[in-house]
Amino acid sequence: MRHAFSESLLHEQSRSEFVFLTGDLGFRALEQLRDALGTRFINAGVAEQNMVSVAAGLSRSGFRPWVYSIAPFIFARPFEQIRNDICLHRLPVVLVGNGGGYGYGVMGSTHHALEDYGVLLTLSGMEVFIPAFDSDLSTLIPLLFESRQPGYLRLGLGEQPRTWSPPQFAPWRKLAAGDGGTLIAVGPLAGALWTPCMAIPEATRPNLWCLSQLPLPVIPDELRRDLARSSRLLIAEEHVAQGSAGQAFAMELLQSRCVPSIIRHVTALGYPSGRYGSQKFHRAECGLDASSLLKFFVGEAPA
């Protein structure tokens, strides 16, 4: 997804206010952007606290900074700088975290970001974007340039099926229809679920919805109708339960008194076995793989 990210940013290079800061990362992804932006591409070194403060200063000077690193290094290490320097002043700085969730796989737990958007959404004015597909970036990046508030862009691995073109980026998208219930997946996980969903009979296939923006956007009427038509709702996300999209969605359902009778929330659980592996390995350990998730809709609903 970061190649699509870089290509989309290249289209914005003529914006004179555009500056890009990286925490010494971008090998085989950001070289073209670096060459195109010249002095407006700043390798701030391995110093994320300073990088975020510098971005705030640049924003105060009228520039539109994008600040890039591996996801945990951009949200956790400089958290106070994000809070104080960016969010207290509601500055439109875009933080870009590459490899959200278990995206860095067997590189290990220090490189995973399982708490990123939950933590960042506690901050004043922060908006979070979790694109699901590479093609989302070309729509999303111009939108972020127009935003007047802080943003966090969580990049993952685009998991778009080869035989299918997803709908254009939107906060909520319906990716598949069926009569088996409702499945809401956050970000790229939705793409990974499309093919397995389409392989099961329509009678048990869930309506597959993709959520790509937080705080929780207004729930579309069609999603409300899907919820009303079925008794089963499954929310899946590569993020811990605390501060998750699922918790926010459950609160929304409670407030609107529209609560399906069987709800399950499947989240990142950390490292249940104490072992490490690929993103696929960690998803499976948490029950975030397609096989585990779709059992919910074929008569094996958990207690």
Place this chain on the structure above:
Amino acid sequence: MVSVLVQDVELSTKPRTARTIERRLRAKQRLLTMHFDSGVGHIGGNLSCLDILLTVYHDVLTDADQFVLSKGHAAGALYVALWSIGRLSDEDLSQFHKDNTLLCGHPPAQGIDGIPFATGSLGHGPGLSAGLALGMRLAGTNGRVICLTSDGEWNEGSTWESLIFARHQGLKNLTVIVDENGLQGFGTTAEVADLSSLSEKFRAFGLKTLAVDGHDQAALAEALQSPAADGPLMIVAKTIKGCGVSFMENRLEWHYLPMNPEQYDAACREVGDS
């Protein structure tokens, strides 16, 4: 690159001209009154940097420039300096530390012209200032940025990150001043985390570093007008915490304590006599 390091700075504690004497007296009395009226502490660190702030605002800053108070606990001195140049009124200062105020104990995020950032958690100012300075350079404007830090603040790793960055970027339009009063939260800087000498450390980064008497406004003004080679310019201002009030000078407790009426009267007398 020229590096200037004055090892032993004699502290005059007296400004040199009638004009600076008058503005210094008015500002110190106003600072004491504001802190006494609101019943808050931090007066020691405010008195240590008041001469620096008066010099910056009266003698150095232009409309194109920016100032960042990284040692946000000296907000009182900043507000009084802004009052001294006419940007804040007596009525404004009377709201210091009150409910529904903009003049909180550390600089606010918005609402006061000339305060670009909320500060107070130490170690943020140098990076913010580097961002402003880089922005000026990218925009092709001629302004400069002056950042005031405390000395204990250099315990924070982020300050060194920012110094590396500013040095690497060659930010000649950035000046960082250290209010070196030798006291920090729970002891002297030598006792807590000895960084002496900061001047030598800055010089080891290849930065032009000036050591001045932080209560000599003429010397401060001269240092602040000194051109940097590759930037940023570093000024280590040797100061006295609680400067001008004998029972506060170099005393840790005046980082925290409010004045009682007797102490306030005595402080005002001493300042008036100085």
